Structure formats: C-alpha cells, structure tokens
Amino acid sequence: MKVALIQQEYKGSKKETIKYTKKMIQEASKNGAKLVVLQELHQNEYFCQSEDVKFFDYALSFKEDIKYFSKIAKKYKVVLITSLFEKRTAGLYHNTSVVFEKDGTIAGKYRKMHIPDDPQFYEKFYFTQGDEDGFKPIDTSVGKLGVMICWDQWYPEGARIMTLKGAEILIYPTAIGWFDEDSQDEKDRQLDSWITIQRSHAIANGVAVISCNRVGFESDSSGVTDGIRFWGNSFVSDAGGKIIAQAKTSEKILYAKIDSNLTKETRDIWPFLRDRRIECYKDLNQRFCDQSRSIIK
C-alpha cells in the first residue's frame, strides 16, 4: 500500500496554503498513493506561538473545511488524514484530525488527547483535550488507522491502546521545530529523540508508523519571540521499527510502501503482546505513586 506524506511550508495565507496542498494531493494520487497524510494544522500558520483570541476565528470554518477536504479526497480517490481546528461550541475548541474515505465520506475523527503547553507552543490555551474514549482507531479501506497528533507521539500509552484496539498503522500529523538560539547539539538531540520515540512505538507494537511534520521558518506574529524553524524530517517506519522513507528540511511529498504482512511476521518473532502483565499495570492509571516514594524516603 503506497502512502504519501505532504511536508510543506505555510504560504502566507490559508488560501495559498490549501491551494498548494491540493496540488500536492493531486500529484500524490497520480503517483499511486492510496493514503495521503497532511501535517498538523496544515491550513494556517502555527498560530499557537502566542495566545490571542483572534485565532479562535480560524476554527469557525471547521464545517466548510470538512466539506472542502471531503471533495478533495473524493476527487483524487485517496484516504486523507487532515488536521483541523475544530469549534465544538463557543469557547470549546479541539485540535482534530478528520479522516476521509476515498469516496469523500468521513471515516472518523480524532481529537488530540495529550495537549502540550510550552513557550511558543501554547496549545492549552487553544485546545481542549479529547474526550475519554479518545484512543480509537479509524476503520478505512486501507486499514484500521491509529491517528494521533503531535504531542501524543511522546506517549507509549496512546500507541499501545491504539494497538490493543486493532490499529494497523499509527499516524501522527505533527508540528515540531527548533529554536534558532539552541545549540546544534541540543537540536540534534531533539530531532533524534523525536524519531526514536516514534520508532519505539513501531517496535513495541509491531505496527508501521507515519509521522508527517511541518517544515520551514515561521515567525511569532506577536513579535515577542524569535519564531520556530519546523524541522521537517517526516518519516515512515515499518512494523519492525526500520525507517523506510525520510524527508529532509525542505518541502517534499514523501512516498513509502507499507507491507501489511510485516506486522504478523514481526510479532511472531518477538511476541511482546503475548507476555504483557496486564494484572500488574494498574499504576499506569496513577499520576505519580507518591505513597511508594514517601514510604521509602
């Protein structure tokens, strides 16, 4: 099954940006992609660099955005992973991936479960975290897709639950980058950590992983900080944790062929799911086991 990841820059306006995205989807489809993955919040600049209520208006078009990408998916006959800003009701917004079937119908949607909040990534201001039944794969004509978003990629818990619910591929639209003022060593560490943690989900669960990241420099519209240089490097790992395609730090349609037989092959050799100690994992539902700490110290 051929997949395409569209790693792109923000084009200065939503109109120009989605025009470019549409062209890339057309090209990916022409080249045989059955599944197209877009990056996080691909219609606009990464507006979470500052906290400003004006950006909530970006979510007002959520229903129109769905109609638009539904048409695109249908026109180019691809299963399409989008990443949109959802207005659920006044004062309640989500960072939401809507997944379209190749006939344009909505296959399902996923509301980002783990919300970050760090300098220049002020997402807790904009997004309410997904509801409790959040980690649920989306059934499509190309398989059961465990779609999560960006910060989710750091959590083995999400990857595992998606797997236990039958996900065959894990997919992360994402927006992560460097601050120019950081040292090269620190930048290398961050990029390498980001790849490693996602490959580890492939290894632990025996599923392929797709990660589609933003690329290019985006300034902070508030003028307070020096902006973010999104590091691209979108990649696809097979079910054994091997990177089979990886982009660099420029725009790219990244193609890969996912072999669905590898999940069975990999898991049969190293059957981690067989030996999980499910009766001993209750503490995973704890924030921190303070009591065990205080008893000892």
Added chain:
Amino acid sequence: MKVALIQQEYKGSKKETIKYTKKMIQEASKNGAKLVVLQELHQNEYFCQSEDVKFFDYALSFKEDIKYFSKIAKKYKVVLITSLFEKRTAGLYHNTSVVFEKDGTIAGKYRKMHIPDDPQFYEKFYFTQGDEDGFKPIDTSVGKLGVMICWDQWYPEGARIMTLKGAEILIYPTAIGWFDEDSQDEKDRQLDSWITIQRSHAIANGVAVISCNRVGFESDSSGVTDGIRFWGNSFVSDAGGKIIAQAKTSEKILYAKIDSNLTKETRDIWPFLRDRRIECYKDLNQRFCDQSRSIIK
C-alpha cells in the same frame, strides 16, 4: 556518579566465570565505579537454550550466591546489581536480580516480570514470572534503581511504572544475541530495535538507562540447535536518550558518568509526565480489546 557494566563471556564453568567477574568488579571499583551492573544470569552459561530439569539444580545455590556477592559488594564498596537463578521452593524458580548495598546488605530484589519463550530462549520452562507488586524501584545509596531484566526491556509499561514509583535510573541485565543463520540485515534490525526501545524509555520518562548484555558464542548443550552469539553492545543512555557509552562485541568493563541533574532538566523542557491522560489509560489493563474490533469488523 560513575557506573561500570561488566560485559563478559561464559568461561566454561561457574567457578571460572565468577572468578573473572570478581576480578572485573575489583578493577571497576579501583577505577571509581560506585555502581556495578552484571549481565543476566552471569554465573552460568545461558542454559535456557534447551529444556532440561538438570538445570534447576543451578538454583540450589541461591542462598550461597547471595552470601558470595554480598561479600564482594562489601569488599569493593560498590552497589552491585546481580542476576541470579532463585529457588523459591521446590518446583518454583525465578530469574531474580539481587541488589547489594556497598556495605554488603541486600538493598532489594527484583523477580523478572515478563518471561519470554522463543526457540532457544525457553524461559517459561525455568522461570515463574514475578509477583504482582513487581515493578518497585530499589532504594540504594546511589539512588532509586528501577531494576528489570532482559525481556522486560521491550515493555514501556514496566519503565513507566518504575518511573512513577520514583526510579531515577532504569537498569536491565540482559542476555540477547543473534543466530548465525540470520541475514546481516535481520541482525542489524534486531540490534537496532533493542537499542531503540531502551533509549525510548529514557526519552519517555526522563531517566538514564543502563543495559548490560552477555557477549560471546554459547553452544546449545542439547546439541539440537546451533547456539546463540550474544551481541554485547551494552550501553548507557542519559536521561535525554543520548548514548553516552557503548561496548562492542567483545568483553569489556564499560564506564559512564550519570548526571542526575539531567532528569530535571530534560523533564522541565519536555514535561511528558504533566500531560498523561491517566483517566483514559484503562485499556492498558486489557489483553486485547476484542470487542472494539468485533463491533467494527
């Protein structure tokens, strides 16, 4: 804090093997190591290559073994991580790490929680899995140590629970190797997966990881198979997931300095523990969510 990992070959007998181990511990101590980590089942050959009741007799010396390594820890003033074959009662054996304080007292013990069973790694025949309160860090003079063993290293669950219970370093004595008949590609994939999954525990949890592996070829005493070539490559990852020391495929005392400040620094930058969705992780206690599958399919 300086640590030493003793990666060694089996010397043909228990007597010769522990003689060599003792010499290496002495050397590590002389070189300033405060914590010494031994590989899995370091006293004997890796006997799990076949199923034979005669090997249960290796566990009869468990109490003597404890006395022996207690003396060694005291003599060389090191916190010592051993990996022993424990007879708990007749017909009930464990793969157990006993951890000694630098004064020779027992700081704690850990019974391997996830037990593999694959061709030439017939551990389910020999070892009962650890009891339900298994994932508990051991308090020592060099910190709270999240000691687990070999197959445990593939499970993000164990690493996370140890972290939630305050572990400051994760430590894996291990015994993993190649079959000579596998292709180089497959061997590379296995080694890389093994390193990646363990580094991911450092990244996800912001703790250092120590992995001490066997090295050298060991034949199958039953003569049925072609033996295992233990791949060494013991390593230490810092709390940011960066490898700070790594052995090759020969005997080695591997030294590293662990900076305990890195846990705070790393977690403050990327505070994953802050954003865990603990109310949404209940399915981690499931074997497989068959129902969610059957509803859709």
